[in-house]
Amino acid sequence: MTSSINGRKPSDIFKAQTLLYKHLFAFIDSMCLKWTVEMNIPNIIHDHGQPISLSNLVSILHVPSSKAGNVQRLMRYLAHNGFFEIVTNREMENEEEAYALTVASELLVKESDLCLAAMVECILDPTLSGSYHELKKWIYEEDLTLFGVTLGSGFWDFLDKNPDYNRSFNEAMASDSKMINLALRDCDFVFEELESIVDVGGGTGTTAKIICETFPKLKCVVFDRPQVVENLSDTNNLSYVGGDMFSSIPNADAVLLKWILHNWTDKDCIRILKKCKEAVTSDGKRGKVIVIDMVINEKKDEKNLTQMKLLMDVNMACLNGKERKEEEWKKLFEEAGFQDYKISPLTGFLSLIEIYP
Structure with a gap:
């Protein structure tokens, strides 16, 4: 089945829309990166010595409980892009997700030998x-x-x-x-x-x-x-x-x-x-x-x-x-x-x- 728009297939048009939106909102990638540096999250995880749970991270950041979900969404997106790794902390009763550093976020740990x-x-x-x-x-x-x-x-x-x-x-x-x-x-x-x-x-x-x-x-x-x-x-x-x-x-x-x-x-x-x-x-x-x-x-x-x-x-x-x-x-x-x-x-x-x- 073809569309009436220049003879393009709907699947091709939707794929093009996805590409367009990806670049349209690409500035959010940079802003999320800026946010994690401003919040000092790589250092917090590094100093914690092990993956850190969302509740613990929110507590250290002194973030209002109403914004905890937003922190989770930002961390999930950053993890998807390779800046953190989401692991399951099985020592906790609810097996709460925790965040670990990746090579990319290790480059954001301030005062480290290689820090960007x-x-x-x-x-x-x-x-x-x-x-x-x-x-x-x-x-x-x-x-x-x-x-x-x-x-x-x-x-x-x-x-x-x-x-x-x-x-x-x-x-x-x-x-x-x-x-x-x-x-x-x-x-x-x-x-x-x-x-x-x-x-x-x-x-x-x-x-x-x-x-x-x-x-x-x-x-x-x-x-x-x-x-x-x-x-x-x-x-x-x-x-x-x-x-x-x-x-x-x-x-x-x-x-x-x-x-x-x-x-x-x-x-x-x-x-x-x-x-x-x-x-x-x-x-x-x-x-x-x-x-x-x-x-x-x-x-x-x-x-x-x-x-x-x-x-x-x-x-x-x-x-x-x-x-x-x-x-x-x-x-x-x-x-x-x-x-x-x-x-x-x-x-x-x-x-x-x-x-x-």
Whole structure:
């Protein structure tokens, strides 16, 4: 049986409606994630030492009894999405359901070695997330980024003018760096035989500290905006330098660009890469540039991974940046004067690219 709507089957129309509604209400996914961080639920379960019952959780949260059912519904949905596991506590008379952490919610336990709660708090701040209501207005503005439309300035200028949000952003980037550090521990081949490295846009030095600990003979410089590094202290083989990567980058055997180039247009990336090339070819040396970023590969990646990368590409478009395919990366490297490159897998969605002058 077919419908009268473009000859579509009712089953196909209903399936399309489900897809539409899934994305229509997708913002609730983010808000539920924000809620669990704000309520500190991952820490509560972690500190409890075992799965926690709904009644116990509600008691700890001091939630009115009239809202206990709503807590249960939120937890059920978060569990369905993989953030908690629902188990049955058979020691209780009514075999009450209890909630246990999963790998995803373990990443939200504050003060843990690998914690992304700061990323949730930063990205879902209404100042940032609210800007996405203005996509229509932004798409008609020839020169402005989305944040230029909504905040009255570029994102980086906004950070400079808002210390509290700048601090939140730096904490978020530091938390993400810890995830990358986990992958870098198995990348000895990247850093062996290097005597010096500059981490451009290295923030407060989260990644640089791991590199220094792993390779104590390697001299590491964290290079970032002056206001980011001005109050940070040097150590034996780690130092901080403030400056502008578009003007010059300290000389070294290697330059690290960790999740930097996706923030910028092709034209700006070429400018940055040319400065990197100058830094690693000083005094006749032929060092390398190490890029950690996404490589879109729709033909080889599974659908969910491609969806994540394309989602990030839309996100970066709002900053006038982009996620790139290998052929797009290659074009940038060649236009910046590099001769060769090698791509290696790093994390689930990030790759490590070594570029040679």
